[in-house]
Amino acid sequence: GAVVSQHPSWVICKSGTSVKIECRSLDFQATTMFWYRQFPKQSLMLMATSNEGSKATYEQGVEKDKFLINHASLTLSTLTVTSAHPEDSSFYICSGSGGYSNQPQHFGDGTRLSIL
């Protein structure tokens, strides 16, 4: 089946640093990439939707300047958490879609971000 590779799987960094998370679609063209955030024992919360070559659409309450999303190619999307603080610690998951409504989304394995 289709695979989305997400890296890193776990990152620990100091407060104030920026962290980049990459998601690559390995065997399909991800026209659309979705970025989710998940707190412990909670559901996935959509942060933003990005279409290749376009600016991302952010959900209400998500800071665009804090969570920078780039989707420059059909196989790569990145999420950069800028000037990260402890409250940004969470589990971040990406998922890619091939652009047809009858195609399922393919999820990355997630990134556990811990800000000290």
Added chain:
Amino acid sequence: AQTVTQSQPEMSVQEAETVTLSCTYDTSESDYYLFWYKQPPSRQMILVIRQEAYKQQNATENRFSVNFQKAAKSFSLKISDSQLGDAAMYFCAYRSANNAGNMLTFGGGTRLMVKP
């Protein structure tokens, strides 16, 4: 906007027994997709089963089957012959079929425990 509700935060089942997880949704659309995802402790999102709203026949995947009641906007998941490896969070999700690349709307999740 669509909403998805899972009314059972936790469920438990004896190994080899059958369990049903509930899901209801609200939408004004007639064409859409419904999914059940499994998230084990590793936090990977694993697609369990999918149902197209235009199909009357309930989807089945080995030990997993759904009871799709379109008029009642209900989409329950039945797990037969439960195994220890079925223990996980289960999320019900909705996706519109109207536009390509549409987002998934998730329910709050049900934690399934399997007793040996």
